[in-house]
Every structure is written in structure tokens, then in C-alpha cells.
Amino acid sequence: MPGVNSTGTAGFLQASTWARSRRGGLVIVGSLLALLVLVAIIAAAIGAAGIPVSRLPAALGLVHGSDAATLERDQLVLWSVRLPRIAVAVSIGALLAAGGTIMQGLFRNPLADPALVGVSSGGALGAASVIVFGDRILAGSGIALPFQLLPVAAFVGALITTYLLHRLSTRENRTSIAVFLLGGIAIGALASAGIGLLVFVADDRQLRDVTFWLLGSLGGATWEKAAILAPFLIAMIAAIPFLAHGLDLLVLGEAEAFHMGVEVERLKRWSIVLVSAMTGAAVAFAGVIGFVGIIVPHLLRLVIGPGHRRLLPASACLGAILLLGADTFARTIAAPAEVPIGILTALVGAPFFLVILLRQRSVIGL
Amino acid sequence: MTAAIETSGLSVRVGAKALIDDVSLSIASGETVALVGPNGAGKSTLLRALSGEIAPSGGAIKLRGNDPRAYRPQVLALHRAVLSQHVNVAFPFSVGEVVRMGAGETRGPAVETMAESALAEVDMGHMRHRIIGTLSGGEQQRVHLARVLVQLGCGETKFGPGVLLLDEPTASLDLCHQLDLLTIIKRCTERGTTVITIMHDLNLATLFARRIVALHNGRIARDGTPESTITDDMLAEVFRIAGAVNQAPAGLPFVLPHAATKRSR
Numbered sequence: 001m002p003g004v005n006s007t008g009t010a011g012f013l014q015a016s017t018w019a020r021s022r023r024g025g026l027v028i029v030g031s032l033l034a035l036l037v038l039v040a041i042i043a044a045a046i047g048a049a050g051i052p053v054s055r056l057p058a059a060l061g062l063v064h065g066s067d068a069a070t071l072e073r074d075q076l077v078l079w080s081v082r083l084p085r086i087a088v089a090v091s092i093g094a095l096l097a098a099g100g101t102i103m104q105g106l107f108r109n110p111l112a113d114p115a116l117v118g119v120s121s122g123g124a125l126g127a128a129s130v131i132v133f134g135d136r137i138l139a140g141s142g143i144a145l146p147f148q149l150l151p152v153a154a155f156v157g158a159l160i161t162t163y164l165l166h167r168l169s170t171r172e173n174r175t176s177i178a179v180f181l182l183g184g185i186a187i188g189a190l191a192s193a194g195i196g197l198l199v200f201v202a203d204d205r206q207l208r209d210v211t212f213w214l215l216g217s218l219g220g221a222t223w224e225k226a227a228i229l230a231p232f233l234i235a236m237i238a239a240i241p242f243l244a245h246g247l248d249l250l251v252l253g254e255a256e257a258f259h260m261g262v263e264v265e266r267l268k269r270w271s272i273v274l275v276s277a278m279t280g281a282a283v284a285f286a287g288v289i290g291f292v293g294i295i296v297p298h299l300l301r302l303v304i305g306p307g308h309r310r311l312l313p314a315s316a317c318l319g320a321i322l323l324l325g326a327d328t329f330a331r332t333i334a335a336p337a338e339v340p341i342g343i344l345t346a347l348v349g350a351p352f353f354l355v356i357l358l359r360q361r362s363v364i365g366l
Numbered sequence: 367m368t369a370a371i372e373t374s375g376l377s378v379r380v381g382a383k384a385l386i387d388d389v390s391l392s393i394a395s396g397e398t399v400a401l402v403g404p405n406g407a408g409k410s411t412l413l414r415a416l417s418g419e420i421a422p423s424g425g426a427i428k429l430r431g432n433d434p435r436a437y438r439p440q441v442l443a444l445h446r447a448v449l450s451q452h453v454n455v456a457f458p459f460s461v462g463e464v465v466r467m468g469a470g471e472t473r474g475p476a477v478e479t480m481a482e483s484a485l486a487e488v489d490m491g492h493m494r495h496r497i498i499g500t501l502s503g504g505e506q507q508r509v510h511l512a513r514v515l516v517q518l519g520c521g522e523t524k525f526g527p528g529v530l531l532l533d534e535p536t537a538s539l540d541l542c543h544q545l546d547l548l549t550i551i552k553r554c555t556e557r558g559t560t561v562i563t564i565m566h567d568l569n570l571a572t573l574f575a576r577r578i579v580a581l582h583n584g585r586i587a588r589d590g591t592p593e594s595t596i597t598d599d600m601l602a603e604v605f606r607i608a609g610a611v612n613q614a615p616a617g618l619p620f621v622l623p624h625a626a627t628k629r630s631r
Contacts, residue, residue: 108457
């Protein structure tokens with residue numbers, strides 16, 4: 001029935017017209033934003049030093065607080081610990097999920113994820129090289145290694161990996177899914193070997209830095225880190241209108257996209273740079289966090305459809321919600337210890353990935 | 367009448383191998399041409415060169431007076447549309463969404479009307495909310511035809527009737543829908559669209575096009591009406607088939623092969 005979203009088998013075959021309409025898309029993105037705010041309030045309130053929701057407005061400076069001592073303590077916790085961590089978690093979640101979405105569009109493959117195909121490892125290799133070699137070079141000078149270098153190095157590592165992957169898997173405008181996934185595994189293994197080598201040559205202090213960083217945690221979140229992530233987030237949001245249409249048409253194939261008027265080479269070039277920058281920035285501050293980039297776009301495609309104009313902003317929102325929720329869970333479940341967030345996302349994400357793989361086996365021709 | 371597409375001394379080489387070798391063609395605006403030839407004759411390569419997808423190694427192509435690769439892709443898309451043999455939609459887009467893709471970034475009531483009438487034309491209006499990946503191959507091909515019709519429609523409003531390039535459009539269709547598709551494309555030609563289509567089925571080609579270009583090893587072996595091109599002579603030379611051409615009641619030649627020739631290369 002046109003216009004009716006029926007259930008059961010027909011519901012699977014039939015696209016929901018409301019969720020795919022412009023209005024439906026706005027409502028869904030709006031709801032996701034509201035949910036993000038709700039999760040952020042919960043994340044701000046709970047933790048080792050709890051701030052009851054009733055005291056939050058005062059600590060945020062929205063209303064006048066009564067008890068000066070409590071207020072001061074709340075404000076310290078909120079402004080120097082919780083809020084920067086929320087900002088970093090939200091940014092990284094949004095970057096990971098939207099990065100996965102762009103990569104899946106670029107490679108026309110719902111299983112493409114920067115962490116899965118070695119791009120995150122490439123970024124990690126870049127960052128680890130800077131930690132070890134940068135430290136050596138600066139050893140005598142007494143200058144501390146600027147942590148702003150990490151995202152740049154991770155970006156370069158991720159860019160090289162993505163470009164290699166693209167060159168390997170695409171021949172005559174056709175991307176081979178098998179070569180893409182297997183090539184990604186090989187590149188990832190190569191990058192991991194490189195990291196292993198770095199760990200091997202590192203001295204004790206460098207080793208400690210690399211290891212802690214590789215574990216991936218949002219524990220060291222600061223306003224400075226959030227400020228470095230912000231431009232990447234802004235670039236991603238600004239790029240959505242320019243990429244969305246091209247990525248939609250790319251779904252039919254590179255030749256077909258060109259036939260319909262897309263400047264394919266330019267679209268691919270910018271997508272690769274953007275995905276690498278987004279992945280690099282996320283990896284530089286949180287280590288390798290997998291599966292957010294697969295789960296989020298896949299779930300959303302089922303609801304709002306694959307059109308990138310809605311999918312990209314919705315992915316960014318849901319990715320932020322997911323990572324902020326996961327981080328809050330990770331730091332409270334075994335408090336005062338923190339479960340590494342990468343472990344948490346893999347625990348949820350890997351089974352989910354298998355489900356997609358089995359469901360889509362026929363679709364992607366594996 | 368000016369030529370919609372003109373090639374002179376066109377060649378496409380990959381390494382030392384010439385896929386297209388010294389092809390000179392002039393196709394008038396509104397003309398319908400069927401490209402025939404055995405596998406590997408260079409039909410698809412020629413079509414890709416005409417569409418601007420690949421750059422020629424030698425010679426020149428003029429699509430409505432300009433090199434197709436000199437147009438910006440957005441403008442080129444308004445001059446010519448291409449229907450490929452097999453299009454695989456990687457994500458769950460609905461039929462309606464795929465058809466509207468033909469209009470590029472343009473949206474609005476005009477596009478909606480165009481998409482609806484294109485869907486009706488290919489007899490897929492009742493399927494507009496279906497996920498395209500859940501349709502049969504033939505149904506998907508009809509959806510893509512509708513998408514291409516929308517693209518042609520958009521180009522027509524801007525630059526007049528355009529050029530339609532088809533790579534074996536009937537390959538995945540049953541006999542009824544093969545004829546339907548040819549009827550739809552004929553309707554386009556009546557509006558002035560220039561059509562160049564690769565065809566494997568020589569009988570459908572003679573039924574459909576008044577001009578047939580037979581390619582052999584990247585060169586034009588025959589170029590003319592069905593009566594003058596679909597001959598025993600051509601079949602022996604190009605397809606290596608003996609004595610297969612007969613006359614249909616309407617006077618058109620038709621091919622019913624008995625066996626391949628034993629002629630060696």
C-alpha cells in the first residue's frame with residue numbers, strides 16, 4: 001500500500017515514507033539531539049563524585065546555589081572533569097560514526113569501518129611514531145612533546161592507509177569487496193606490526209605513554225583536547241551538504257554516479273581526506289575504538305533510509321549518544337576503576353557485526 | 367540536421383592493444399543506432415568513450431559540438447544519459463528515491479511529476495515505496511530506465527532532446543518487457559532523443575533500429591540499414607556464423623543460426 005508502512009515481511013520490503021520524508025528526518029534528528037542532551041545530563045550527574053541533577057543548574061551557573069562549599073566542589077568536578085570529558089566523548093562518537101558512514105558510502109559497503117579495515121591502526125601507528133621518535137628527538141632539549149602533534153600524525157597515518165586501501169581495492173571504477181576487506185586486514189596487520197616494533201624499541205617512559213594511549217580511554221579528557229577536536233567536528237558538519245548528494249549517487253556505482261553528473265574523483269578525494277582526518281582525530285585522543293562506525297549507520301539506515309543528507313547528521317548524533325553512554329558506563333560500572341571503552345564497544349559491536357554479516361551475506365556477495 | 371555525436375579516427379588503447387581502432391561515426395540528432403558485434407568487439411568501450419567516461423587515446427569525439435570530457439559532469443549529465451547493463455544499488459534506497467536521483471540535486475514538484483510519469487511509463491508506479499534491492503533483476507532494470515528517463519527529461523527542459531546511451535538494455539528482461547522497453551525508448555526517439563544502444567540480439571536490433579553499426583576487433587565492419595548490414599556475409603565475417611539470415615514477413619532480415627562456421631581465424 002503506498003504511503004502505509006505495513007509490518008512483517010512487507011515492512012522489510014517497503015520503505016517507511018514518513019521517516020524518509022524531509023519532515024520525518026528533521027523530527028528524528030531533533031529527537032536524537034534531545035536524547036543526546038538527556039544522556040549528557042546523566043553523564044554530568046553520575047560518577048565518583050556524584051552531582052545530583054537538582055544541583056546541576058547551580059553548578060552550571062544557570063541559577064544561584066545555596067551552599068557555597070558544595071557549589072564550589074560541584075563546579076570544580078563539573079567544569080574540570082565531567083564537561084570536558086562529555087565534550088570529548090561527544091566529539092569522538094560523532095566523528096567515528098559519521099566517519100564510518102562516509103567510508104561505507106565511499107566504498108559502497110555497509111561493513112566498511114575505519115577500525116575494521118586498518119585505517120585506525122594506520123592512524124595509531126602515526127601517533128605512536130610521534131610518541132616514540134618525537135620523544136627521542138626532543139630528548140635533550142627539555143621541551144615536552146606537544147600533544148597537538150598526535151592528531152596530525154594520526155591523520156597522516158590514516159590518510160596513507162585509506163589511500164592505499166583505495167588503490168588496492170579499486171580497479172577500473174569497480175571496488176572489489178573481498179580485496180577491500182582482506183587488504184584492510186593486511187594493512188591493519190602491517191600497522192600493528194609497526195606499533196609492535198615501536199613498543200620494542202621504546203624506552204620505559206615512552207613505553208608507558210604508548211601503552212596507556214593504545215588502551216584507549218577518555219580519562220585524560222581536557223578542554224584543550226576538546227578544542228582540538230572541535231575543528232574536525234565543524235569540518236565534518238560543514239562538509240555534509242557537499243558530500244551527501246554525491247555519496248547517494250555513488251551507491252549506484254562510480255560509472256553511474258559520473259553518468260548522473262557527479263565529479264567522482266573529487267568526491268572520492270575529499271571523502272578520503274575527511275574520513276582520514278576524522279579517524280585520525282578520534283584515534284589520537286581515544287585510541288582505536290571499533291564498531292561505532294558500523295553499528296550506528298546500519299541501525300539508522302533501517303529507520304531513516306540510506307540518504308546521506310539525513311543519515312550523516314543522524315549518525316553523528318547517535319554516535320555521540322552511544323559513545324557518551326558507553327563512556328559513562330565504562331567509568332561507573334567498576335568504579336573507581338575504568339573499563340577501557342574500546343573493550344566495551346567491541347563487546348557490543350562484534351556480535352552486532354556478525355549479525356549484519358549473516359543477514360547481508362547475499363546482498364554483498366560474500 | 368546537425369550531428370548529435372561525431373567521432374573521427376577515434377581509438378582507445380590499453381597498453382599495446384587497441385580496443386577501438388580508427389572509428390569514425392556521425393550520428394544525427396534524433397537517430398537510433400544499434401551497435402552489434404561479438405564479445406570483445408569494443409562495443410562497451412565505444413559506448414564508454416562516447417559517454418565521456420574514458421578518454422580516447424587518439425582521434426576526437428564531439429557530443430553536440432563539444433568534447434564530452436570538456437563539459438563539467440553536471441552539464442554533461444544534461445546532454446546525455448546512460449543506462450548500464452547491470453546496476454547494483456548497495457544500500458536500501460526505495461524505488462522512488464532511485465528514480466528521483468535522475469534529476470541530480472534538483473528537487474521540487476516538476477521533478478516529482480517527471481518521476482511519477484517515468485515510473486508509470488515503465489509500469490512500476492505501484493512499487494515506488496519498495497526497497498530496490500528486493501526487486502527482481504528485470505524490475506530493477508525498469509526502475510533504472512525510469513531514472514534515466516527522468517535524467518533525459520531534465521536535460522530536455524534545459525537543452526532540448528538529448529542523447530541516450532544504452533548498454534544491452536534488454537539483457538535481464540523477459541520477452542514482453544524487452545518489447546516494452548524498446549517501445550518506451552522509441553517514444554523517446556519520437557520526441558527527438560538520439561539513441562545509441564548495444565544489442566546482442568540481432569533480431570531485436572533490426573526490429574528496433576533503422577541503422578546498425580557492426581563492430582569487429584574495434585573497427586567498424588558494417589554501417590547501414592538492417593537490410594544492408596544483417597547479411598550472411600557480415601555474419602560470416604564478424605560473428606563467424608554461416609548461412610543464418612532469412613526474411614521475416616515484414617521484409618526485415620532475421621537470424622536463425624544453424625551452426626557456427628568451421629572457418630579458422
